[in-house]
Structure formats: C-alpha cells, structure tokens
Amino acid sequence: MAINPDHFYDKNYTCLHCDTAFTSKRIRSGSQASVKRDADFCTYFKNQRMNPILYTVAVCPACGFAFTDQFDKTMTPLVKKLIAEKLASKWTPKDYGSHRSMEEAIVTYKLAIYSASIKGEAHSILAGLYLRVAWLYRFLEKETEEKRFLSLAVTEYEQSYIHTDYVKDDKEMSEVRVLYLIGELMRRIGKYDQAIRYFTKAVAFKERTIETGIINMARDQWSLTREEYKSTHPA
Ligand SMILES: [Zn+2]
Known part of the structure; x- marks a missing residue:
C-alpha cells in the first residue's frame, strides 16, 4: 500500500x-x-x-x-x-x-x-x-x-x-498497567509462572483503580496463560 x-x-x-x-x-x-x-x-x-x-x-x-x-x-x-x-x-x-x-x-x-x-x-x-x-x-x-x-x-x-x-516518565503508564504489561510480556516469552504472578498482582488492584479495562484484560490473559501452561506441560 x-x-x-x-x-x-x-x-x-x-x-x-x-x-x-x-x-x-x-x-x-x-x-x-x-x-x-x-x-x-x-x-x-x-x-x-x-x-x-x-x-x-x-x-x-x-x-x-x-x-x-x-x-x-x-x-x-x-x-x-x-x-x-x-x-x-x-x-x-x-x-x-x-x-x-x-x-x-x-x-x-x-x-x-x-x-x-x-x-x-x-x-x-x-x-x-x-x-x-x-x-x-x-x-x-x-x-x-x-x-x-x-x-x-x-x-x-x-x-x-x-x-x-x-x-x-510516562504519563500513560500506571502501576496496574505496568504490572499487567509485564505479565503479558512474560506470557509471550513463555515465562508462564512469572506471567501468572504479575497478572495476579494487577488483578489485586481491582478495588483501587479506575482502570477496570486493564483488570479485565489481566483476568483474560491470566486464563489464557493457564491454558497455554497446561497445553505445554501435559500432566
Ligand atoms: Zn547531533
């Protein structure tokens, strides 16, 4: 194009x-x-x-x-x-x-x-x-x-x-957002334990943040991480 x-x-x-x-x-x-x-x-x-x-x-x-x-x-x-x-x-x-x-x-x-x-x-x-x-x-x-x-x-x-x-340094970056992003990047490089750890920290902000979109994304990506972990680590 x-x-x-x-x-x-x-x-x-x-x-x-x-x-x-x-x-x-x-x-x-x-x-x-x-x-x-x-x-x-x-x-x-x-x-x-x-x-x-x-x-x-x-x-x-x-x-x-x-x-x-x-x-x-x-x-x-x-x-x-x-x-x-x-x-x-x-x-x-x-x-x-x-x-x-x-x-x-x-x-x-x-x-x-x-x-x-x-x-x-x-x-x-x-x-x-x-x-x-x-x-x-x-x-x-x-x-x-x-x-x-x-x-x-x-x-x-x-x-x-x-x-x-x-x-x-970044007005668009909040604590909950940085926690979420670290979780998501960990998921993408296959560090599932770390991803879960950071998504859990992000979700813990649910009563303290107006960024409910991020909380929902953290929940969704937490579930996805669990699925990916299971599929790569069969019992
Ligand atoms: Zn120069």
Whole structure:
C-alpha cells in the first residue's frame, strides 16, 4: 500500500548532543483509524507503512544521536563526552528524516536504545524502545527477533516497576498497567509462572483503580496463560 504524503508533517528538532537543527517526518495524529490492538498494546493500522511508531525516533543526521520526545533533555558534560566517543566519532552522516521502511525504523530504534543506554535514560524509556522494536519485528513476522526484544523489554519494565520510574516518565503508564504489561510480556516469552504472578498482582488492584479495562484484560490473559501452561506441560 502506498503512503499518503498528506498524512505526514516535518517536525523541527534540535539535537540534544550537537545542537544541529534538523527535521524528521511525523504522522499527523488521527490520520488513520487503528484496525487492531494486541494484548500488549501493539496497534495495527490499515496502512502499516504509516503506523506512527515508525516515526517516533528522531536521529540527528550530523552525529547519530537518536531520541524520542520522552528523553530527558539534560546532557551532562560526561554524557556528551561518551556520546562523542562511542557514537558521533563512528557516525557516517545519514538522514532518517524522510519516509521510513520498517527496517529503517528498527535501525532508528536501535540507535535510540544505544543513545539512551549511554545517556542513562530511565528504565521505562528503554523498556518502551525495546517493546517497539519487538512490535516492528512482529509486523515483519520475525519471531525470534521479536521474542528477543520482548525479553529485553520485560527486563527493563521489571526494573522500571522496582524503581517506580514509570511514574515520572510516562504519563500513560500506571502501576496496574505496568504490572499487567509485564505479565503479558512474560506470557509471550513463555515465562508462564512469572506471567501468572504479575497478572495476579494487577488483578489485586481491582478495588483501587479506575482502570477496570486493564483488570479485565489481566483476568483474560491470566486464563489464557493457564491454558497455554497446561497445553505445554501435559500432566
Ligand atoms: Zn547531533
């Protein structure tokens, strides 16, 4: 399916590392309705080439530093030194600011993960980046890679939960939601005991949350996990 240029706009950015001004394509919000959503919130659009997650990461064409709107804007002198050594010095100027394929989007996320790791971004930021790479591999039906990145994502979400850094970094993420999501990612990588443990924790919020949709999803996925566990562990 062809892309519709009307659904894009050029967003202005200034590189957090080297101050280079550049533009990068973004999808206009509401330009197409979603058609499906997986239990881990992965959202599908009729034209997947215009799925907004392809355009979340901005990559500085001059130095390779890659970031999202969620990144912390502060760059300490030490972080700048590390970015210069580990990323900018090895970077061949390349522009990811135009239309992207799924494969190119994956490269932008991997650059953002590398940048975020050097910078010491919050676990919730890294978790979200890993999860989106997993989704892009899901779209490409590359299951081994998808599972590898789901596994990386869940490790970061667990750290995020332990350190409660999801509170300040993602306004859409609540405690019950992060518990549910960890459960669902554990289920998807076949760690059924862990999945049950986290779904149970999420359901325990039923009297304390207005997010009843999440409680219902946790119940449904808990049942599904039990079924999957039984079918893979015959008595
Ligand atoms: Zn830069």
